[in-house]
Structure formats: C-alpha cells, structure tokens
Amino acid sequence: MRAPTPALPDAPLARHLLLAAVGLVAVVLVLQGVSEFRRFQLAEMAYLGIAAGGLTVLTGLNGQVSLGHGALMAIGAYTAALLLPDRDASVPLPLVLLAATVVALAVGAVVGVAAARLHGPYLAGATLALAVAVPGIALYFKDTLGGEQGLPVVLPEPPAWALDTAYFLTGQELTTSGYVALIGWLVLTVTYVLLANLSRSRVGRRWRAVRDDEVAAQLAGIDLGRARVSAFVVSAAAAGAAGAVLALSVRLAAPSSFTLTLSLTLLAAVVLGGLGSLTGALLGAALLTFLPQVATGLGTDAGLSDIQAAELAPLVYGLVMVAVVLLAPAGLAGSLRLLAVRRRTRGALSTTSKGTAR
Template identity: 50%
Template sequence: MSATPAVAPPTSRPPKTGPRPAEGPRGSTLLRHLAAVAVAGLLLVALSYGVEPFRAFQLATVAAYLCATAGLTVLTGLNGQLSLGHGALMAVGAYTVALTQTAFADAGATGGWLLAVSLVAAVLVTVAVGAVIGVAAARLRGPYLAGVTLAVAVVVPALTVTFDGVFKGEQGLSVPVEPPPLGLGPYFPYERWQLWIAGAATLLALLLLGNLVRSRFGRTFRAVRDDEVAARLAGIHVARTQVLAFVVSAAGAGLGGGLLAVLAQSASPGAFSLTLSLFLLMAVVIGGLGSLAGALWGAVLLVALPDLTHALSDLLTLSPAVAQRLEGNLPLAIFGGTLVVVMIAAPGGVQGLLSRLGRALLGRWRRRRP
C-alpha cells in the first residue's frame, strides 16, 4: 500500500493590523486649498511690486469682481438657480461699507481693523437680504425666478435714490478709507495697498468656497441641480438647499460690492445698475459654469471690457453723438457676441476649453513616452 503524499496547506499572509499610514497633504482638500491660497498670495504680492499703479488697481478690481462671480457660480453653476439681481446684492454690500466707514469716521475711530469690520458687516447684511430673496426664490422656477431677481436688480438702486437723505441719491456716499500703514514706508503706493486688501479678502473667500464645493454641501447643491425629485427621494431638503446656495452666493456678492466701494471710495446707484447684473451672469457663463476657475476668467473679462470698448471706439471714426450712444451699448453688444461665440465653439466656457486642451496635450505627451 502506497503512502498518500501530504499536501501542504495553502500559505496566506496574515492581515496587517498595524496603523494605516497618515494621509498626506494631497489627500486633504483643506491642505491643498491652503497651499494653493498661500502660493497665490505670494505671487500676488510679488506681482504687485512689478506692475504700475494703474495695473495694480485693475487687478484689485478683478479680485472684487471675482468674489461676486464665484458666488454666482455656486448659485447658478452648482445649484441651477438663475439670478439677474446680483448687481443689487453688490450694491447692498457697497452701501453697508460706506455707511459703516462713515460712522467710524464720525465717531473718530481709527485703526486698521475698522475696514475688516465694515467688510464683515457688508457680508452679514447682504446675507440677510439674500436669505429673504432665497426663501422666495425657493418657491419659484424658471422665468418666475428670473423675474423676481430682476425686480430686485431694479428696486434696490431705486431705493437709494428714493431715500436720498440717507444714501445721497445719484451722488452716492463717499467711503473714507485710511492710508496704508506707516510701517510700509512714506512712499508706498496706495494702489498696491488696495490690491493687498482686495487680494487677501478674495483669497479667503475662494478658500471657503473651494472647501464648500468639495464638501457634502457641494454634493447636495449638485444633486438638487441635476434632479430635484431624485434629490428629494434621497432625503435632501430641496428648498433649504436652495436657500443656502442663495445665501452663500449673496455673501460673495456683498463682499465684492464692499471691495468695489473701498477701491472707488464711493458707493453710488449708477455703479450697480441692471447692466452689471447682466454682465455678471454672462461673465460666469463665458468663463465656465460650475467652476471657480471659470469665475476668474469672467472677472478678468469684466475688467478688460471697458478697455476693449475704448480701443474699438478709438479705431472707429464716429460723430460725438454716435460715439456717446455706442459708449453705453457697445459693451453689452461685445459681451453678447462673445457669449454667442463661446457657446458655439466651447459650450463649457473658457475654462472648459482650456481643460479639454490640457487633457489633449497630456494624452499626446503620454502616447509619445517610450
């Protein structure tokens, strides 16, 4: 009788019971965003020393508009709500800063912290106004929602003219702002100081919005945008989510309006007309809906549009009457034409086009690698 060979039991590695390695900075959204904001801040400071004062002022204006376009991107691009009244929300923030700074000046208060308090007050007041509008907007859809926000864009500037005893009518309010700190030197350019203020506030806002977009709230916003019925079945409170999105967007608009008032040192109804609301909406569409990087391109376009308009007017030999008529209509025509071209050539906006080009170049580079 032959012996049966023994079969060795299968070997198996014991499961690792030790602690998992700590997640690096790349795995943390907050750390990545903090690093990106720190790098952007350093680049902004370095850039402020290399540009002339007028360009520094333009960059500060881009930063102010970026707060509003980023907030509108969250509302329209991520949550699917259409707003034609963000220019009015910016006016609320601007007038809040003007009234607060005037009150501080009348009381004889001084200090660098006063401007921060005024900007925080602008955000809080605009958030309160945005919450009221958001509650009404959560019950409306489509053209009805657009009509309500359009009414806000018309009513708010009209209120500043009606109550001219408080808001000084068409003349507007002045915004007293203290000069740069003496520690920066007696010849420190004021425009550079404005760029630092606007840049710091905007980077902080982008940090908060970037983390919000990547958080559970951002996923909730997108779920409501894609399908309200499915979101409701998944246990999401649709109306509450829409109000929250409007509040977040209003906070960005209030901060942007407050920064514009600080840069211009005035707040007037003419600076926040219905045209501004239309420009803001077209800017986020051209830049790329649903992307904070697209909001940056939209803000750049808002600042570059006046220069482009003046350049085109100088190229054309027109009578003074025709030139004056074009001055008000040409920017809107350029914006509208750009919107049509972008929607045909790049439905995802400028940022979508750049993303596709980047993926194509990366794919070609990988195919060429040995």
C-alpha cells in the first residue's frame, strides 16, 4: 500500500519557503481588511517579531543573555534615517534595509568579539551598558544625528509592482500604512526563513552544543568563542533590520524610541513565547503589541480614567509574565508543543493497549 503524500515538503528549506509564501498572502489579505490603526499595530508586531527572532537565536539556542538589543535596533534605525532624509533620496528601499542590517551586523561583530569571554550576568551587564550608551551618541553628535528631536525618515513611494500585486489580491488600493506593514512582514518572513534554516544547520547544532554543555562542546572540537560571536552577529543583524522597519513605521529615529525599556520588552517577548522558538518569538511580539490596548480597554470599561487605564498596562504585563513563568515555564509555544506531544503519546498508548487487549 502506498504511503500518503505529506502535506508539506520534507526538505526544511522548501517547507519554510512554502509556509512563508502562504503567510505573506495571508498578511496581504489581512492588511486590506483592517483599519489604519491595526495596520500600524501589525507593523509594530513585525519589527518586534524580527528583533525577538534574532534574540531567541542568541538566548534560546546559544544561551547568551543580551539586554542591549534596543541599541542595535537604534543603529539600524539611524542608518535608515541617514539614507532616507527626503523624497529625493536615490537609495532604493531594499538597499536601505540591507545597509541597516550590515551596519548592525558589523557593530554586533565588534561587541560579540569583546563579549565572547563573558557569561551569564557579566554578558548581560556589558550589553546593558551598550543599551544605555548608544542612545546618548545621538545627543553627543546632535548636528548629524538630530539630538533629542531625532532624524525624520521619509518613506519612498511604493513601487508599481507592489501596488499592482496588492490590488490583484484584494481589489483595493495599497495605503501608506499598509505598505509599511507589508514591508515589515516581508522583512520578518525573510528573516525567519533564514533563521529557521540556520538553526537547523551545522551552525545551529554548534550553538545548541555550546548552550547545553560548554565542556562537552569544547571536547568535541567546537570553538566556543567563534560560536558565541557568530550567534551574536546573526542576532545583531536581525535587530538592525528591525530597527530600520521601526524607523519606517514611526517616520523617525530618535533616542526616546530606543531606551532600556525596548531591550527589556524584547527579552520579555522571548521569555513569554518560549526560548529557542521562532514561533514563540512571534507569539510574544503579538502579545506585547496587542496587550496594552486590551488592558486599556478593560480599564476604561471598568470606569477608570484614560490615564489610569493606560497605567494599567505595565501591571498586566507583570501579571502575564508571572502567570507564564508559573503555569507555562517553557513559554507559550513550548507549552503548546509539550501539550501536543502528550496528547500524541496518550493516543499511541491507548491504541497499543487496545491492540494488546484484543
């Protein structure tokens, strides 16, 4: 009897590309059916998801804790702002995104080499210093980087093929906010495909080996420093791309957008979603994007003032974080995966017991 054809290809790259294509079509359809505010939120979810995906590779797969990814996002955002000062800028948008990624990658390589011998809280402290110092650079070089006011970012006009594709799929014109969100999700899709394949490659197996047991990894011939630096570089590149998308979304690159709070938000997204899982990183980004509005709406419905309802969001953040740590220590994605495994195991055991009884 011929075995049934699997629903998805066996090759990881083909499977990831198929899922990416389906996801992009779904995103285009969703963007055309929601309000302008929702499109802005989806763009926010996209750049948080990109940065959280890179951070989950660093923390979840390689075991390094970084509190400075907000600073790496700032580097990507300012790179985009310097290349897009006005509508007459001749730099194409794909090159702007690539430049932001490469510059953040270079900075990540320098920081990664310097921090390769640090572990645990020492690495977290070093990256914390980076998160505090980088926004101050914009204040010191205010003539070039705009100081407290920041640098405006001018979004180029959408290309004709993007307008035609969106109209073909949805029958509606592509708005500016929809275009920004589409850029963000396109960058997120490309980033996740690359990270997913990289994590399943030999490089990804080295990262896991270093995370699980450094002594055993060293005895197996793995260069610990090189593995740590490569993971930090990949994570920094993702943060740079996320920073560029953030700058395009808010049309500004300013120090106030890249405080320590942003770095902690990214770490919270990774923890909530589940360490080492790109799906978990995206779930965490979605939760941190939409949770504040839900909390504010609940507070307003309960009779609180607008200010009091807005101040309710940090409390809800904390309660959700505590609940996930206590009830789902593997994160949202990890807990769902464990639940599915348990159900399959129980099903297999029940089938085996019935067969034995017969």
